[in-house]
Amino acid sequence: MMRFLLKLNILLLVISLVGCGLNSPAKKPQDQSPNQQIKQVQFDPQLANDIKKQIKTINGVKDSTVVVMNKEISAAIKVTGFHRFRLKSIKEEVHQKIKDMNKDYTVRVTSDKKLFKQLRQIEKQVEASPQKAPPDIPLQLHKINEDMQG
Known part of the structure:
Protein backbone atom coordinates (compact mmCIF):
# COMPACT_ATOMS: atom_id res chain seq x y z
CA MET A 1 0.00 0.00 0.00
CA MET A 2 2.85 2.36 0.89
CA ARG A 3 4.52 1.70 -2.49
CA PHE A 4 1.30 2.49 -4.28
CA LEU A 5 0.93 5.86 -2.52
CA LEU A 6 4.57 6.72 -3.22
CA LYS A 7 4.14 5.92 -6.92
CA LEU A 8 0.90 7.89 -6.98
CA ASN A 9 2.58 10.94 -5.43
CA ILE A 10 5.45 10.75 -7.92
CA LEU A 11 3.00 10.42 -10.79
CA LEU A 12 1.00 13.44 -9.58
CA LEU A 13 4.21 15.43 -9.20
CA VAL A 14 5.30 14.58 -12.76
CA ILE A 15 1.86 15.46 -14.15
CA SER A 16 1.79 18.79 -12.35
CA LEU A 17 5.29 19.68 -13.59
CA VAL A 18 4.45 18.76 -17.16
CA GLY A 19 1.15 20.62 -16.96
CA CYS A 20 2.87 23.78 -15.71
CA GLY A 21 5.32 23.61 -18.61
CA LEU A 22 2.46 23.52 -21.11
CA ASN A 23 0.92 26.67 -19.65
CA SER A 24 4.00 28.79 -20.16
CA PRO A 25 3.22 31.96 -22.12
CA ALA A 26 3.84 31.74 -25.85
CA LYS A 27 5.75 34.39 -27.73
CA LYS A 28 3.49 36.97 -29.24
CA PRO A 29 4.04 38.29 -32.78
CA GLN A 30 4.95 41.73 -31.42
CA ASP A 31 7.92 40.13 -29.59
CA GLN A 32 9.69 39.81 -32.95
CA SER A 33 12.76 41.91 -33.52
CA PRO A 34 12.17 45.27 -35.22
CA ASN A 35 14.63 44.30 -37.97
CA GLN A 36 12.09 41.88 -39.43
CA GLN A 37 10.04 43.77 -42.00
CA ILE A 38 6.69 42.63 -43.26
CA LYS A 39 6.67 42.79 -47.04
CA GLN A 40 3.67 44.64 -48.42
CA VAL A 41 1.69 42.49 -50.84
CA GLN A 42 -0.30 44.14 -53.60
CA LEU A 47 -4.54 43.83 -64.71
CA ALA A 48 -5.40 40.15 -64.20
CA ASN A 49 -8.75 40.67 -66.01
CA ASP A 50 -7.01 42.52 -68.86
CA ILE A 51 -4.57 39.62 -69.23
CA LYS A 52 -7.42 37.08 -69.22
CA LYS A 53 -9.10 38.97 -72.08
CA GLN A 54 -5.88 38.79 -74.10
CA ILE A 55 -5.43 35.08 -73.37
CA LYS A 56 -8.96 34.35 -74.66
CA THR A 57 -7.91 35.64 -78.09
CA ILE A 58 -5.42 32.77 -78.46
CA ASN A 59 -6.75 29.88 -80.54
CA GLY A 60 -7.26 26.73 -78.47
CA VAL A 61 -7.52 28.35 -75.03
CA LYS A 62 -10.88 27.42 -73.51
CA ASP A 63 -10.49 29.13 -70.12
CA SER A 64 -7.89 30.93 -68.05
CA THR A 65 -7.26 32.20 -64.55
CA VAL A 66 -4.75 34.89 -63.64
CA VAL A 67 -3.42 36.34 -60.39
CA VAL A 68 -1.15 39.39 -60.32
CA MET A 69 0.78 39.86 -57.08
CA ASN A 70 3.41 42.59 -56.84
CA LYS A 71 5.47 42.16 -60.04
CA GLU A 72 4.53 38.52 -60.68
CA ILE A 73 1.88 37.21 -63.04
CA SER A 74 0.65 33.66 -62.51
CA ALA A 75 -1.60 32.27 -65.23
CA ALA A 76 -3.22 28.89 -65.77
CA ILE A 77 -4.98 27.84 -68.96
CA LYS A 78 -7.37 25.15 -70.12
CA VAL A 79 -6.87 23.95 -73.66
CA THR A 80 -9.65 22.30 -75.68
CA GLY A 81 -9.74 18.98 -77.53
CA PHE A 82 -7.24 18.51 -80.33
CA HIS A 83 -5.47 21.72 -79.40
CA ARG A 84 -3.86 19.72 -76.58
CA PHE A 85 -1.54 18.26 -79.23
CA ARG A 86 0.04 21.68 -79.54
CA LEU A 87 -0.09 22.46 -75.83
CA LYS A 88 3.55 23.45 -75.62
CA SER A 89 3.26 26.03 -78.41
CA ILE A 90 0.01 27.41 -76.94
CA LYS A 91 1.67 27.83 -73.53
CA GLU A 92 4.61 29.58 -75.17
CA GLU A 93 2.24 31.86 -77.10
CA VAL A 94 0.33 32.73 -73.91
CA HIS A 95 3.59 33.39 -72.06
CA GLN A 96 4.89 35.63 -74.86
CA LYS A 97 1.63 37.59 -75.17
CA ILE A 98 1.58 38.27 -71.40
CA LYS A 99 5.27 39.17 -71.37
CA ASP A 100 4.85 41.58 -74.30
CA MET A 101 2.06 43.37 -72.42
CA ASN A 102 3.96 43.50 -69.11
CA LYS A 103 7.71 43.65 -69.64
CA ASP A 104 8.58 44.45 -66.00
CA TYR A 105 6.76 41.41 -64.62
CA THR A 106 7.82 37.83 -64.00
CA VAL A 107 5.40 35.62 -65.95
CA ARG A 108 4.51 32.00 -65.21
CA VAL A 109 2.06 29.91 -67.23
CA THR A 110 0.76 26.40 -66.61
CA SER A 111 -1.84 24.05 -68.06
CA ASP A 112 -1.86 21.72 -65.06
CA LYS A 113 -5.46 21.06 -63.96
CA LYS A 114 -4.67 20.94 -60.24
CA LEU A 115 -2.72 24.20 -60.37
CA PHE A 116 -5.52 25.76 -62.44
CA LYS A 117 -8.01 24.91 -59.71
CA GLN A 118 -5.76 26.25 -56.93
CA LEU A 119 -5.03 29.46 -58.82
CA ARG A 120 -8.74 29.95 -59.57
CA GLN A 121 -9.51 29.75 -55.83
CA ILE A 122 -6.89 32.40 -55.10
CA GLU A 123 -8.19 34.56 -57.94
CA LYS A 124 -11.71 34.49 -56.46
CA GLN A 125 -10.44 35.40 -52.98
CA VAL A 126 -8.40 38.30 -54.36
CA GLU A 127 -11.29 39.58 -56.50
CA ALA A 128 -13.59 39.51 -53.48
CA SER A 129 -11.26 41.70 -51.44
CA PRO A 130 -7.94 42.71 -53.05
CA GLN A 131 -6.94 44.97 -50.14
CA LYS A 132 -7.78 42.43 -47.41
CA ALA A 133 -6.86 39.12 -48.98
CA PRO A 134 -6.14 36.34 -46.47
CA PRO A 135 -2.53 36.46 -45.24
CA ASP A 136 -1.75 32.91 -46.37
CA ILE A 137 -2.42 33.69 -50.06
CA PRO A 138 1.14 34.87 -50.85
CA LEU A 139 2.50 31.58 -49.48
CA GLN A 140 -0.03 29.55 -51.47
CA LEU A 141 0.78 31.52 -54.60
CA HIS A 142 4.51 31.05 -54.05
CA LYS A 143 3.97 27.28 -53.78
CA ILE A 144 1.92 27.24 -57.00
CA ASN A 145 4.60 29.26 -58.80
CA GLU A 146 7.26 26.77 -57.66
CA ASP A 147 5.14 23.93 -59.06
CA MET A 148 4.78 25.61 -62.47
CA GLN A 149 7.14 24.52 -65.20
CA GLY A 150 7.30 27.77 -67.16
Whole structure:
Protein backbone atom coordinates (compact mmCIF):
# COMPACT_ATOMS: atom_id res chain seq x y z
CA MET A 1 0.00 0.00 0.00
CA MET A 2 2.85 2.36 0.89
CA ARG A 3 4.52 1.70 -2.49
CA PHE A 4 1.30 2.49 -4.28
CA LEU A 5 0.93 5.86 -2.52
CA LEU A 6 4.57 6.72 -3.22
CA LYS A 7 4.14 5.92 -6.92
CA LEU A 8 0.90 7.89 -6.98
CA ASN A 9 2.58 10.94 -5.43
CA ILE A 10 5.45 10.75 -7.92
CA LEU A 11 3.00 10.42 -10.79
CA LEU A 12 1.00 13.44 -9.58
CA LEU A 13 4.21 15.43 -9.20
CA VAL A 14 5.30 14.58 -12.76
CA ILE A 15 1.86 15.46 -14.15
CA SER A 16 1.79 18.79 -12.35
CA LEU A 17 5.29 19.68 -13.59
CA VAL A 18 4.45 18.76 -17.16
CA GLY A 19 1.15 20.62 -16.96
CA CYS A 20 2.87 23.78 -15.71
CA GLY A 21 5.32 23.61 -18.61
CA LEU A 22 2.46 23.52 -21.11
CA ASN A 23 0.92 26.67 -19.65
CA SER A 24 4.00 28.79 -20.16
CA PRO A 25 3.22 31.96 -22.12
CA ALA A 26 3.84 31.74 -25.85
CA LYS A 27 5.75 34.39 -27.73
CA LYS A 28 3.49 36.97 -29.24
CA PRO A 29 4.04 38.29 -32.78
CA GLN A 30 4.95 41.73 -31.42
CA ASP A 31 7.92 40.13 -29.59
CA GLN A 32 9.69 39.81 -32.95
CA SER A 33 12.76 41.91 -33.52
CA PRO A 34 12.17 45.27 -35.22
CA ASN A 35 14.63 44.30 -37.97
CA GLN A 36 12.09 41.88 -39.43
CA GLN A 37 10.04 43.77 -42.00
CA ILE A 38 6.69 42.63 -43.26
CA LYS A 39 6.67 42.79 -47.04
CA GLN A 40 3.67 44.64 -48.42
CA VAL A 41 1.69 42.49 -50.84
CA GLN A 42 -0.30 44.14 -53.60
CA PHE A 43 -2.76 42.40 -55.89
CA ASP A 44 -3.96 43.84 -59.18
CA PRO A 45 -7.28 42.21 -60.22
CA GLN A 46 -7.81 44.76 -63.00
CA LEU A 47 -4.54 43.83 -64.71
CA ALA A 48 -5.40 40.15 -64.20
CA ASN A 49 -8.75 40.67 -66.01
CA ASP A 50 -7.01 42.52 -68.86
CA ILE A 51 -4.57 39.62 -69.23
CA LYS A 52 -7.42 37.08 -69.22
CA LYS A 53 -9.10 38.97 -72.08
CA GLN A 54 -5.88 38.79 -74.10
CA ILE A 55 -5.43 35.08 -73.37
CA LYS A 56 -8.96 34.35 -74.66
CA THR A 57 -7.91 35.64 -78.09
CA ILE A 58 -5.42 32.77 -78.46
CA ASN A 59 -6.75 29.88 -80.54
CA GLY A 60 -7.26 26.73 -78.47
CA VAL A 61 -7.52 28.35 -75.03
CA LYS A 62 -10.88 27.42 -73.51
CA ASP A 63 -10.49 29.13 -70.12
CA SER A 64 -7.89 30.93 -68.05
CA THR A 65 -7.26 32.20 -64.55
CA VAL A 66 -4.75 34.89 -63.64
CA VAL A 67 -3.42 36.34 -60.39
CA VAL A 68 -1.15 39.39 -60.32
CA MET A 69 0.78 39.86 -57.08
CA ASN A 70 3.41 42.59 -56.84
CA LYS A 71 5.47 42.16 -60.04
CA GLU A 72 4.53 38.52 -60.68
CA ILE A 73 1.88 37.21 -63.04
CA SER A 74 0.65 33.66 -62.51
CA ALA A 75 -1.60 32.27 -65.23
CA ALA A 76 -3.22 28.89 -65.77
CA ILE A 77 -4.98 27.84 -68.96
CA LYS A 78 -7.37 25.15 -70.12
CA VAL A 79 -6.87 23.95 -73.66
CA THR A 80 -9.65 22.30 -75.68
CA GLY A 81 -9.74 18.98 -77.53
CA PHE A 82 -7.24 18.51 -80.33
CA HIS A 83 -5.47 21.72 -79.40
CA ARG A 84 -3.86 19.72 -76.58
CA PHE A 85 -1.54 18.26 -79.23
CA ARG A 86 0.04 21.68 -79.54
CA LEU A 87 -0.09 22.46 -75.83
CA LYS A 88 3.55 23.45 -75.62
CA SER A 89 3.26 26.03 -78.41
CA ILE A 90 0.01 27.41 -76.94
CA LYS A 91 1.67 27.83 -73.53
CA GLU A 92 4.61 29.58 -75.17
CA GLU A 93 2.24 31.86 -77.10
CA VAL A 94 0.33 32.73 -73.91
CA HIS A 95 3.59 33.39 -72.06
CA GLN A 96 4.89 35.63 -74.86
CA LYS A 97 1.63 37.59 -75.17
CA ILE A 98 1.58 38.27 -71.40
CA LYS A 99 5.27 39.17 -71.37
CA ASP A 100 4.85 41.58 -74.30
CA MET A 101 2.06 43.37 -72.42
CA ASN A 102 3.96 43.50 -69.11
CA LYS A 103 7.71 43.65 -69.64
CA ASP A 104 8.58 44.45 -66.00
CA TYR A 105 6.76 41.41 -64.62
CA THR A 106 7.82 37.83 -64.00
CA VAL A 107 5.40 35.62 -65.95
CA ARG A 108 4.51 32.00 -65.21
CA VAL A 109 2.06 29.91 -67.23
CA THR A 110 0.76 26.40 -66.61
CA SER A 111 -1.84 24.05 -68.06
CA ASP A 112 -1.86 21.72 -65.06
CA LYS A 113 -5.46 21.06 -63.96
CA LYS A 114 -4.67 20.94 -60.24
CA LEU A 115 -2.72 24.20 -60.37
CA PHE A 116 -5.52 25.76 -62.44
CA LYS A 117 -8.01 24.91 -59.71
CA GLN A 118 -5.76 26.25 -56.93
CA LEU A 119 -5.03 29.46 -58.82
CA ARG A 120 -8.74 29.95 -59.57
CA GLN A 121 -9.51 29.75 -55.83
CA ILE A 122 -6.89 32.40 -55.10
CA GLU A 123 -8.19 34.56 -57.94
CA LYS A 124 -11.71 34.49 -56.46
CA GLN A 125 -10.44 35.40 -52.98
CA VAL A 126 -8.40 38.30 -54.36
CA GLU A 127 -11.29 39.58 -56.50
CA ALA A 128 -13.59 39.51 -53.48
CA SER A 129 -11.26 41.70 -51.44
CA PRO A 130 -7.94 42.71 -53.05
CA GLN A 131 -6.94 44.97 -50.14
CA LYS A 132 -7.78 42.43 -47.41
CA ALA A 133 -6.86 39.12 -48.98
CA PRO A 134 -6.14 36.34 -46.47
CA PRO A 135 -2.53 36.46 -45.24
CA ASP A 136 -1.75 32.91 -46.37
CA ILE A 137 -2.42 33.69 -50.06
CA PRO A 138 1.14 34.87 -50.85
CA LEU A 139 2.50 31.58 -49.48
CA GLN A 140 -0.03 29.55 -51.47
CA LEU A 141 0.78 31.52 -54.60
CA HIS A 142 4.51 31.05 -54.05
CA LYS A 143 3.97 27.28 -53.78
CA ILE A 144 1.92 27.24 -57.00
CA ASN A 145 4.60 29.26 -58.80
CA GLU A 146 7.26 26.77 -57.66
CA ASP A 147 5.14 23.93 -59.06
CA MET A 148 4.78 25.61 -62.47
CA GLN A 149 7.14 24.52 -65.20
CA GLY A 150 7.30 27.77 -67.16
